[in-house]
Amino acid sequence: MHTHTQERPAAVLVSVQLPGIDHEQHAADLAELGRLVETLGYDVIATLSQRREALGAAAVLGRGKLRELAAYTGGEGELASSAPQRKDKARLRWEAEQREAEGDDDEDIDADAFDGDDLDDDAPEHDAPDTGRRATLVAIDHDISPSQIRNLERATGVQVLDRTGVIIEIFHRHARSREARLQVEIARLNYVAPRLRETGGTSERQRGKGAGESALELDRRRIRDRIAELKEELTAVQRDQSTRRSLRRDARRVALVGYTNAGKSSLMRALTGSEVLVADKLFATLDTTVRALHPEAKPRVLVSDTVGFIKKLPHDLVASFRSTLDEALEASLLLFVADASDPMYTEQLAVTRSVLGEIGAGDVPSLLLLNKVDRVAPEQLDALRALHPDAVFLSAKNPTDVAALRDRIVAFFEAAMVDGELLLPYGKQNLIGEIYENARVLEEAYDEHGGRLQVRAHPAALERLRSLLSR
Ligand SMILES: Nc1nc2c(ncn2[C@@H]2O[C@H](COP(=O)(O)OP(=O)(O)OP(=O)(O)O)[C@@H](O)[C@H]2O)c(=O)[nH]1
Numbered sequence: 001m002h003t004h005t006q007e008r009p010a011a012v013l014v015s016v017q018l019p020g021i022d023h024e025q026h027a028a029d030l031a032e033l034g035r036l037v038e039t040l041g042y043d044v045i046a047t048l049s050q051r052r053e054a055l056g057a058a059a060v061l062g063r064g065k066l067r068e069l070a071a072y073t074g075g076e077g078e079l080a081s082s083a084p085q086r087k088d089k090a091r092l093r094w095e096a097e098q099r100e101a102e103g104d105d106d107e108d109i110d111a112d113a114f115d116g117d118d119l120d121d122d123a124p125e126h127d128a129p130d131t132g133r134r135a136t137l138v139a140i141d142h143d144i145s146p147s148q149i150r151n152l153e154r155a156t157g158v159q160v161l162d163r164t165g166v167i168i169e170i171f172h173r174h175a176r177s178r179e180a181r182l183q184v185e186i187a188r189l190n191y192v193a194p195r196l197r198e199t200g201g202t203s204e205r206q207r208g209k210g211a212g213e214s215a216l217e218l219d220r221r222r223i224r225d226r227i228a229e230l231k232e233e234l235t236a237v238q239r240d241q242s243t244r245r246s247l248r249r250d251a252r253r254v255a256l257v258g259y260t261n262a263g264k265s266s267l268m269r270a271l272t273g274s275e276v277l278v279a280d281k282l283f284a285t286l287d288t289t290v291r292a293l294h295p296e297a298k299p300r301v302l303v304s305d306t307v308g309f310i311k312k313l314p315h316d317l318v319a320s321f322r323s324t325l326d327e328a329l330e331a332s333l334l335l336f337v338a339d340a341s342d343p344m345y346t347e348q349l350a351v352t353r354s355v356l357g358e359i360g361a362g363d364v365p366s367l368l369l370l371n372k373v374d375r376v377a378p379e380q381l382d383a384l385r386a387l388h389p390d391a392v393f394l395s396a397k398n399p400t401d402v403a404a405l406r407d408r409i410v411a412f413f414e415a416a417m418v419d420g421e422l423l424l425p426y427g428k429q430n431l432i433g434e435i436y437e438n439a440r441v442l443e444e445a446y447d448e449h450g451g452r453l454q455v456r457a458h459p460a461a462l463e464r465l466r467s468l469l470s471r
């Protein structure tokens, strides 16, 4: 299974299989959470899953599973704690639930605190921990409330992250550019702020009694101020970028989009001969990079690599990555990359389509790339070809495939190009570079008035060049 390198901390995954989620889906979701947690730098030492009617209101799991979980982390496995707590709504509800539970384990107390029966509480899927390794992180494959997180942390004695928390943490660690850092920080503070409110008891204990509310207020105000500050900074950074972008406005652009780990960066490398980061982990790329197709097409075609998508991408992050994805929005052609060797590729494509729709890129022409065919068995490949007759089947590792893709991209733009003539007066010789960059010059002749260029270019590019020349 996993190599037990001592330096890497250990984590336990927790998931509840809710009604309506089949086993295959449930297993795939858990595997994905596992990859996310590994990307975060942990070894997954155990997975606890349980079938339930609903997430347990207090601590997601039922009592038995909770104790089982605590055995991995060294916690007590009980919700009760001796520390005095501020009595907020969640707390009161939790206490009511505890009282109920005295009589009948996991009985529901009201509609929204419904705590279904543990269907398989007596059948642990994993042996008790034997490695002596203690998990320092519990990752839950659901989005859960701040009070559920707090209860779980109390019962396990270690940090608990829900799915959104894990993803935000990864984004936080991987963001490199100024823009990505700012966006992630905003998303993170937005995620943290409501948790601060409900976990007010913590800061009360830290700061001493009485100062609680005002300290909490202070924290919240600080976060608000900080978010405002970061947003201002972000606007400035984006202003610079849109200036730079407008310089490239006419270039033919394609954007690689798709689920995380589908092979976008690998294709980017292969298509442009550049050295962008390729890694077998989720969210390796958090910034959009732009490079020219190589060998160069005339006129130039620019390729952008973008952040990968994931199922249940926190809404905040979709919003905050919008501008990173603006690159994609401005593309004339979207290359939808899917991992053909992943049994979940259809679902992953659906996620990609829906996120792109959400950010307003639903109408951009697209080409489906089914990547990693080197990992697909021949019979299965035939079946895929029948399902997707218009897709490009390729392996980013196969230069012949990549060359064919390049030709396909060039042909796409070629089809939209028209022939035209440009007059270049002597006083405008400085624009010659601009012309060569945005059009293919077929013929160039000079007389006493200047140059007469026969070109082939995209209609919009031709129009813009003409207006530059006549100004
Ligand atoms: N066998 C095989 N592996 C591939 C192929 N394309 C990419 N990979 C591998 O898949 C993994 C992910 O590739 P990336 O190019 O980083 O994927 P990505 O879509 O950019 O991922 P994110 O940046 O995380 O969204 C790497 O380990 C690649 O080496 C392929 O055609 N065949």
Ligand SMILES: [Mg+2]
Binding pocket: 264, 265, 266, 277, 278, 284, 285, 305, 306
């Ligand atoms: Mg990438």
